[in-house]
Amino acid sequence: MRKIRDVLRLRLGADLSLDEIARALKVSKGVVAKYLTLAKAADIGWPIRADLDDADLERLLFPRRIKAGPTYIEPDHAQVHQELKRKGVTLQLLWEEYRQSAGDRAYQYTAFCNHYRAFARDLKRSMRQVHKVGEKLFVDYAGPSIPIIDVLTGEVAPASIFVGVLGASSYTFAYATAGQTQVDWLYAMERCLRFMGGVPALVVPDNPKALVVKADRYEPDLPRAVEEFAAHFATVILPARPRKPQDKAKVEVGVQVVERWILAKLRHRQFFSLAEINTAIAELLPDLNQRPFKKLAGNRREAFETLDAPYLSALNPTPYVIADWYKATVNIDYHIEFEGSYYSVPHALVGQKVEIRATRGTLEVIAKGKRVTSHVRSHRRGHYTTRPEHMPAAHRRHAEWTPGRFVHWGESVGQHTGLLVTGLLQTKKHPEQSYRSCLGLMRLARRVGKSRLEAACFRAVQIGAYSYRSVASILDSGLDSQPVTRQVDLKLPDHGNVRGPAYYH
Structure with a gap:
């Protein structure tokens, strides 16, 4: 505005030529002529009124033109963004559908793509990725925890909060676990799949030690239990690349949403068990998933039912057993x-x-x-x-015998054989120590017959010889066929030369 004032002053006040004004102000002659024409059209002379500041002068010299209405029909970019998540849907197909509805007022394909990309750049970082329907479930643990109070000791232990988010619809699940061990991860992921009612093609966690033996950008090494979990539910566990949080940006946003609309609401409550926490979380999840999107139409629940739910694989009805x-x-x-x-x-x-x-x-x-x-x-x-x-076979035959079975066999041979077997089992600290002796008696029965064995056992019982060797010796010497002579109990005479037990004490 200062140069315009100088042009008016030098022309209308000093009566200089256009060339002289241009050389003095170091502008072109055409610019000087343009400023003078604008001033004449706005009826502005010299000196300029004192109440006109630069803003008023600009408004008078350069009145704003009223823009004409748009000649093109703007496509619904939010709808385009959601439709791109469906399998097989491309920008080319969506542009053709848009052109059929807009007719002559439709953008050409290049302009259509440029307008959509400008819209996508204004969305949140996590929304820039186009996630295919039913393809990915992003899982992670939230940073904040919920304290659990032990009713007996008063000790406080933190409960970790698991979060799962589907890629296309942002449908969100939350669950409390005692920690973040492998068992906690797998159990929480199973609960998440049950909540979703189906299985996505990929499950994308971070690289926790509980799920990844060795983090690798190209070939991560998973524990056997994690691979077994994936096989049980017919899905794939694909950890995000190390130090690449953008690979799981969807769940990063999901964690923030859970912290804002669940954990923050529960911050004033006291909990005494995991079950109590999960009941409270389950009550708040429907409200979280039904909250409207800020820049897209609908909410998480509606998007899930439209986008992800029809494309999830069927759940394995058998519960996964963690091993x-x-x-x-x-x-x-x-x-x-x-x-x-x-x-x-x-x-x-x-x-x-x-x-x-x-x-x-x-x-x-x-x-x-x-x-x-x-x-x-x-x-x-x-x-x-x-x-x-x-x-x-030999061990099995030995293991099949029990003390009761040996006694029963002995009694089937005869009364005295049964008594001898019982005595054998009772003479040892553990009955199994006498099993071989009993098996030896059975071998003798097969060799000499039951009647001779019974006679030999009768003689052994009479003389108190409870052993396999005694019975075998009686049979070998033929004593089983001879009568047992009773031992005469001779009483020592009372004589001074006979020393009694007291002498040896």
Whole structure:
């Protein structure tokens, strides 16, 4: 505005020519002529009225033109953004549909794409990615936790908050767990899939140690239990690239939403169990998913029902059983050791490497990819769990005998054989120490017959010889056929030369 005032002053006040004014103000002659024409059209002379400041002078010299209405029909960019999430939908197809409805007032394809991209740039960072319907479930844990108070001790323990978000619809799930262990992760992910009512093609977590053995940009190494979880639900666990938070930006926003509309609302409440927290979270989830989008039409619930729900795979109705995997070597006694307890495997596997799949209630043994046995899990240290079919034939025959069965066999031979077997079992600290002696008696019965064995046992019982060797000796010497002579109890005479027990004390 200062140059315009100088042009008016030099022309109308000093009566200089256009060339002189242009050289003095260092502008072109055309600019000088233009300013003078605008001033004449606005009826502005020299001197300029004192009440006209620069803003008023600009308004008089350059009146704003009223813009004509748009000649093109603007497409619904929010609808375009949502439609692009559907499988097979492209910008080319959406432009053709838009051109059919707008007719001659439709943008050309290049302008249509440029307008949409300008709209997408104004959305949040996490919304710039076009997520295909039913494709990805992003999962993570929120930073804040909810305290749980122990009613007995008053101690406070933090409960971690798991968050799952579907890519296309942003449908959100939250769940409280005691920690962030592998069991917590897998159990929370199963609850999330049950909540969604289906399974996406990919589950995208971060790189927590509970889910990733070795984080790698190209080939992450997952634990056996995580791979088993993915196989159970027919999906794929694909961790985000290390140090690339943009790969899971969707759940980062979901975590913020959960913190804002769930955790913040629960901050004044006290909880005494995980179940109580999850009940409170479940009551707030519907409101969170029904809150309207700020820049898109509808809400998370409506978007889920329209976009993701129809494309999710069917859920496996069988609950996933979380298992731990270990490696072991079969010992010479055809047992493996796990947490201080021992479990039998087929004796042919002695010395071989096997895998152990341990759940809370069972223990399975896998050899060369094939399950060879399973046991009910024992929590008693030093306890042996043995199946008869795993034992060699000789061991199995030995294991099939019990004290009661030996006594029953002895009594079937005869009264005195039964008495001798009972005596054999009672003379040892543990009955199994007498099993071989009893088996020896059975062999004698097959060799000499039951009647001779009964006669030999009668003689052994009479003389108090409760042993296999005594019975075998009686049979070998033929004493079983001779009568037993009673031993005469001779009383020592009362004589001064005979020393009694007191002498030796």
